[in-house]
Amino acid sequence: MASLRLSSLLSGSFSASLFSLGRNSKFGRGISRFNTAASLEVPVTPSVQINHTQLLINGQFVDAASGKTFPTLDPRTGDVIAHVAEGDKEDINRAVAAARKAFDEGPWPKMTAYERSCIIYRFADLLEKHNDEIATLETWDNGKPYEQAAKIEVPMLTRLMRYYAGWADKIHGLTVPADGPYHVQTLHEPIGVAGQIIPWNFPLLMYGWKIGPALACSNTVVMKTAEQTPLSALYVSNLLHEAGLPPGVLNVVSGFGSTAGAALASHMDVDKVAFTGSTATGKVISSLASKSNLKPVTLELGGKSAFIVCEDADIDQAVELAHFALFFNQGQCCCAGSRTFVHERVYDEFVEKAKACAMKRVVGDPFKTGVEQGPQIDSAQFEKILNYIRSGIESGATLETGGERAGTKGFYIQPTVFSNVQDDMKIAKEEIFGPVQSILKFKNLDEVIKRANSSPYGLGAGVFTKNLGIANTLMRALRVGSLWINCFDVFDAAIPFGGYKMSGHGREKGIYGLNNYLQVKAVISPVENAAWL
Ligand code: NAI
Numbered sequence: 001m002a003s004l005r006l007s008s009l010l011s012g013s014f015s016a017s018l019f020s021l022g023r024n025s026k027f028g029r030g031i032s033r034f035n036t037a038a039s040l041e042v043p044v045t046p047s048v049q050i051n052h053t054q055l056l057i058n059g060q061f062v063d064a065a066s067g068k069t070f071p072t073l074d075p076r077t078g079d080v081i082a083h084v085a086e087g088d089k090e091d092i093n094r095a096v097a098a099a100r101k102a103f104d105e106g107p108w109p110k111m112t113a114y115e116r117s118c119i120i121y122r123f124a125d126l127l128e129k130h131n132d133e134i135a136t137l138e139t140w141d142n143g144k145p146y147e148q149a150a151k152i153e154v155p156m157l158t159r160l161m162r163y164y165a166g167w168a169d170k171i172h173g174l175t176v177p178a179d180g181p182y183h184v185q186t187l188h189e190p191i192g193v194a195g196q197i198i199p200w201n202f203p204l205l206m207y208g209w210k211i212g213p214a215l216a217c218s219n220t221v222v223m224k225t226a227e228q229t230p231l232s233a234l235y236v237s238n239l240l241h242e243a244g245l246p247p248g249v250l251n252v253v254s255g256f257g258s259t260a261g262a263a264l265a266s267h268m269d270v271d272k273v274a275f276t277g278s279t280a281t282g283k284v285i286s287s288l289a290s291k292s293n294l295k296p297v298t299l300e301l302g303g304k305s306a307f308i309v310c311e312d313a314d315i316d317q318a319v320e321l322a323h324f325a326l327f328f329n330q331g332q333c334c335c336a337g338s339r340t341f342v343h344e345r346v347y348d349e350f351v352e353k354a355k356a357c358a359m360k361r362v363v364g365d366p367f368k369t370g371v372e373q374g375p376q377i378d379s380a381q382f383e384k385i386l387n388y389i390r391s392g393i394e395s396g397a398t399l400e401t402g403g404e405r406a407g408t409k410g411f412y413i414q415p416t417v418f419s420n421v422q423d424d425m426k427i428a429k430e431e432i433f434g435p436v437q438s439i440l441k442f443k444n445l446d447e448v449i450k451r452a453n454s455s456p457y458g459l460g461a462g463v464f465t466k467n468l469g470i471a472n473t474l475m476r477a478l479r480v481g482s483l484w485i486n487c488f489d490v491f492d493a494a495i496p497f498g499g500y501k502m503s504g505h506g507r508e509k510g511i512y513g514l515n516n517y518l519q520v521k522a523v524i525s526p527v528e529n530a531a532w533l
């Protein structure tokens, strides 16, 4: 099963396989289109037990030092799923001390690389074995479609862990030729204790993108999960210990950003911090890191990615892909194609078809088969998105479809499409992070390049054309970290991901992800007899 799922992912059809979810109409019972949301009212009861709600420090599940807990909510209803230990500064101190000891005294960095690799491989096997329970937790806490979690995201996490398990015993330095009678070599060494702060939109994938390279390079970790989605990381971290991870190597502290997160970013004994989330919080973390011990920071931040449809594009395919690029994961993607630029000659046809596509989108309880869109993560995001929709209407964009909440409970929003969007409108400039597509018109290539690049963000872009010359021009001209040509959101463990400009710095995944967790030591020693150089 899992290998079948993986093979469809690995064939490069991540987007296609996601796309096919719910696109044919075999399903239908108990599912609501966005305009008839009756079945949203009776949520499916998830069949998984929540065993881990405490902090994970030094290999033990423990209460917060304060004894405090916070509720994590079900976005389908706003009801409490569980109360989770609320970590704060003192818990971060305990977790960092455990990670420091595990790094300085071992056994983790002192094991053979092969032993570390085997532990990570065993973890991947356990992820595969528990795929469906993990996916259930992820959907319950986050609201994403279960089919997406079970068939795409958990298998991707498994694949990513195997990718980095494979790297663990292949990390080594170089022998460097130098001018002079010296033998010169480089050692590629772990940085030490890594602080990692992750968001709620892909809780498990962000967990994997962070811990995979950190562990492969034999660092130890303190992770602060997002307050909206603490459950799945605790569950899988328990499996990682079952796979043989020594205590203290990975510590997981649930809690809030301004308390636990800030304490981690500013901790003097944390050697590096990696963050995914908003640009505003990225700036705070960067400043906390520099004000404390100047720890290096990698940041994966917001975006306003352009999706450019040229006049020669296959319009039906472009419409489907632009729809997927924006609406996937309830629109809660840092690289969402949230500025759909369409050439004026095909604009009207594109808008009509994009509207029809959005109206067909299946909104409903994410546990129901065939549902493409679940609820937004929480009331703050829900309100923020509805405000953006109001702003779009007030600024004169044409509301083609959607525009309101779906159902009466939870945080569901109708798939929404705006046409006649202008560059200076808030909906075209700011990250909405919701199911709201903005379609803009362009006349020629130079113009669209300038407009696409005028954003302070530079995370991703999509280009849709059959003309190789145009594709190559756009490939060079667009200032973004990921460029998808005639595809979108194709992710793979080996493909690096990260942003230009205010979308952050550093790259995660692939060989590039290792650089964030290694430092290079140059070792120089004289050769006694230069004749043997
Ligand atoms: P956020 O960036 O504030 O939160 C992300 C993580 O940072 C969470 O774990 C949070 O607890 C932590 N955090 C918050 N303040 C912190 C601080 N002062 N020090 C250390 N850690 C801190 O994002 P939030 O509030 O959940 O969402 C706001 C907006 O951010 C969204 O509407 C969206 O536009 C964007 N966002 C972007 C994401 C991405 O993948 N790039 C993911 C999540 C949100």
Ligand code: MG
Residues within 6 Å of the ligand: 072, 073, 074, 075, 140, 141, 142, 228, 229, 230
């Ligand atoms: Mg939740």
